[in-house]
Amino acid sequence: MRALQLERYVAGDSRVHSLDPRVKVVITVLFIVSNVLLPDGAWLAFLLGWALVLLSSALTGLGPGYATRRSFVALPFALAAVSAIFALPGRPLFAWTLGPWHLVATDAGMIRFASIVVRSWLSVQMAILLTATTSFPDLMHALRHLRIPRLLVQITALMYRYLFVLTEEASRLLRARAARSARPVSGEGGGSLAWRARVAGNMAGNLFLRSYERSDRVHHAMLARGYRGEFRTLNPHLMRREDWTVGMLAMLFLLLLQVISRTGSL
């Protein structure tokens, strides 16, 4: 995998792309916090939140459905919330007996479950837009401006730099193993479970040593190029008037969502 594949859309030139990364990070985080604060069953507010996602997605030039199409990654986790259907007291909807358990689904439980899934689904979409329109170095620089500790940001930035190097190294190991362990089209691979695990463990240990030694070489290379404990960027990262306006508008909108969800009948 190359950085190019992952950052296919980062090079766009829409208004969202050119927005200051700090503004995008803050809006995304506030949007997620706002989702979490919306009460169960605030459907109108959820719908308006989704409208904001669609609008932002359209403004990126990737199409209004871009974020929604890619947002189903976190849905398997919804399994964790299924039990809420049966846990909350409320008007019983249906019931069945499953082995030792007698399960009663309540209306409150259903609303809780649906709200959790919707909250998570909306939040993921905004995070997808942030990633799709901001290059990782810009993102790191924004975090630095937002007072995330320098060291943490630098480690993460350097990790991103070597992510592709090491995942390619890992996939070369995997390819080598696949090439050397032919197996019938149907049926299990050879060797006992412990043996297979040991092969995988040796690969991980091998990769560990290669990475460790690489980090030494990286360190020397950094020193040779004048590393003084700070990564530099040519991007000035100045907040323009447009950045402030967009940030303020987004915050007002989120505030409105909270008010609607608490006062309206919905």
Add this chain to the structure above:
Amino acid sequence: MLVAVSPFAALRDSVVLLNVTALHIPDGFLNLPISILTWLATAALLAVAIRRTRGELGERQVPLMGVMAAFIFAAQMINFPVAGGTSGHLLGGALAAITLGPWPAMLVMASVVGVQALLFQDGGLVVMGANILNMGFLTALIGYGLYRATAGGPRRLRLAVAGIAAWLSVMAGALATSLQLWLSGTSSLGVVVPAMLGVHALIGVGEALITVAALAFILRTRPDLVEAGRARGGRGWVAAGLAVALAVVLLAPLASADPDGLERVASNLGFLDQGEGAVYTIFPDYIVPFLGETPLSTIVAGVLGALLVAALTVGSASLVRRAGRSEPEPERPVP
């Protein structure tokens, strides 16, 4: 049959797999008090971790931690077939803690969790504190603490303990995740704890097998790397690791077999009010008087609680440091 291993496909598969099996909580599944609480605890721990590793590694820490974080990410792609199309693979928290030391491992795992959330939407942003706590701190604590307890012992014993530590660290992460989901009103305790622990008991076996094999490989090839780790944390880690491991071992069966009991304890402590209206009023007894019963009050209550936790954490961390310093530090071999 020829299997083409496309790096991107392998990476994507590993991410999808992790998402289903592992402990990356997405946004929306934890309420705000729990999110803030876990973030503050994580922030305090990370602050200590940064200070500690700076003293130990100096300028070298950025390249070392960065590349090793990329290593953990890449190592999570390495899997082995188990049965019926399932495969075992590495999460890496315990291996990182044993080989790099507990504080560096925390930083490494925090970066891994951060990149997974920022780049792949694997795990949320607002709940990232909880994810780092579950997958970075608990794993480091148990992984390193138990392994450190066997320092100087025979190799076979150390490897066996490393395996147990790896398994327990996965279980601890699963248990902590379940408890956070339950406290947020997302899952009911009686369902989420047995389900999470059941699944992760199996995942943990894969983790243990790979960790032991990888550690054996490293001990054979570069024993100096792991031995150097002895200087990185003192007996405080052993005590803390054993205590947390013991808590997991005791709490897991209790929570699975008698969730009502645990819930009773929690409500006696004023910690939980099942059946509350909205998710964010989960701490009914934690209302700040002059603010009344508003979400703001809950948040303030959460923050106050979290500050307490943070203070305790930092306090215990400095105790750990003192315990570490009282030991004579062996000469560190030049890498």
